[in-house]
Amino acid sequence: xxxxxxxxxxxxxxxxxxxxxxxxxxxxxxxxxxxxxxxxxxxxxxxxxxxxxxxxxxxxxxxxxxxxxxxxxxxxxxxxxxxxxxxxxxxxxxxxxxxxxxxxxxxxxxxxxxxxxxxxxxxxxxxxxxxxxxxxxxxxxxxx
Numbered sequence: 001x002x003x004x005x006x007x008x009x010x011x012x013x014x015x016x017x018x019x020x021x022x023x024x025x026x027x028x029x030x031x032x033x034x035x036x037x038x039x040x041x042x043x044x045x046x047x048x049x050x051x052x053x054x055x056x057x058x059x060x061x062x063x064x065x066x067x068x069x070x071x072x073x074x075x076x077x078x079x080x081x082x083x084x085x086x087x088x089x090x091x092x093x094x095x096x097x098x099x100x101x102x103x104x105x106x107x108x109x110x111x112x113x114x115x116x117x118x119x120x121x122x123x124x125x126x127x128x129x130x131x132x133x134x135x136x137x138x139x140x141x142x143x144x
Contacts, residue, residue: 006028006030007038009024010024010025010028010030010035010038010039010042011038011039011041011042011045012042013042014038014039014040014041014042014043014046014134015042015043015045015046015049015104016046016103016104016105017103017104018039018042018043018046018099018100018103018104018130018133018134019099019100019137021038021039021042021043021134022035022036022039022134022137022138022141023137023141025038025039025138026138026141026142032138032139032142035134035138035141035142036134036135036138039134039137039138040130040131040134040135043099043104043130043131043133043134044127044130044131046104046105046108047104047107047108047123047126047127047130048123048127049108050104050105050108050109051108051111051112051119051122051123051126053108054105054108054109054111054112054113055112055116055119057109057112058112058113058116081101082102082110085097086110086114090115091111091115091118091121091122091125092125094107094110094111094114094115095107095111095125095126095128095129096129098110098111098126098129099129099130099133100133100137104130107126108126111126
């Protein structure tokens with residue numbers, strides 16, 4: 001029962017804040033393949049869950065994300081980073097930065113907002129990115 005709770009905690013943590021999932025798995029004592037598998041599955045679950053949730057929110061409130069009056073927008077460093085990633089690198093850049101620098105829920109929301117017309121492609125690219133990051137982070141943790 002305790003092992004199931006450990007798997008579930010790594011799975012859920014990876015679905016929300018991906019970078020912490022492999023670290024938690026390593027600290028609990030998972031093997032390399034266990035760490036990669038559980039964190040990848042959790043991250044992919046988070047991508048699918050938050051992408052579908054964000055798609056419903058964006059479709060339910062189509063005018064909410066468009067300004068009614070032209071106000072001077074306040075850009076923070078984080079907002080500028082999001083805009084630069086989406087403008088310069090598109091879906092692939094968002095997918096690469098999403099699991100580690102941006103959280104999976106925010107990355108999935110941005111993908112649903114800006115790349116909603118390419119649902120299958122978006123989900124596939126984001127899932128592949130999660131798997132690559134899982135292998136990379138786990139390899140780094142187990143080599144050190």
